[in-house]
Amino acid sequence: MGLALSEARAALATSDVPIGAVVLDGAGHVIGVGRNRREADQDPTAHAEVLAIRAAAWALGSWRLDNCTLVVTLEPCAMCAGAIVLARLPRVVFGAWDEKAGASGSVFEVLRERRLNHWVEVFPGVREAECGQLLKDFFAAQRSGEML
Numbered sequence: 001m002g003l004a005l006s007e008a009r010a011a012l013a014t015s016d017v018p019i020g021a022v023v024l025d026g027a028g029h030v031i032g033v034g035r036n037r038r039e040a041d042q043d044p045t046a047h048a049e050v051l052a053i054r055a056a057a058w059a060l061g062s063w064r065l066d067n068c069t070l071v072v073t074l075e076p077c078a079m080c081a082g083a084i085v086l087a088r089l090p091r092v093v094f095g096a097w098d099e100k101a102g103a104s105g106s107v108f109e110v111l112r113e114r115r116l117n118h119w120v121e122v123f124p125g126v127r128e129a130e131c132g133q134l135l136k137d138f139f140a141a142q143r144s145g146e147m148l
Helices: 002-014 048-060 078-086 128-144
Strands: 020-024 030-035 069-074 091-096 121-123
Touching (some): 002 030, 002 048
Parallel strands (some): 069 091
């Protein structure tokens, strides 16, 4: 989660929402990293999770991320949860809950939806206060017109 938080902080340089993600292989090696780049790339799909998943798939030479773990600072949204399921990731670890758009238990439950062909084990709340505070500070600065 420390590396995911570093990626989240790096997103601040492009005025992107500070969310970071890391994919680890079965041995615990980092094979993909990502941070929000929607503002930087003007791409609505440039979420941290999607970018980390793309990098991991490229590193493995396979779209199947069997035996990998995604670590992300914020509960995945519906788009990212769909990508997680389609990539066959077996585990997701996340920091802060997203009470407005979360798809891992807050608003929706995509990752553990039994009607889908793949289910994901979810470990929420890892370094939750630290992940949440980074987002709170970002949005408070946005409202006041300051830059972090």
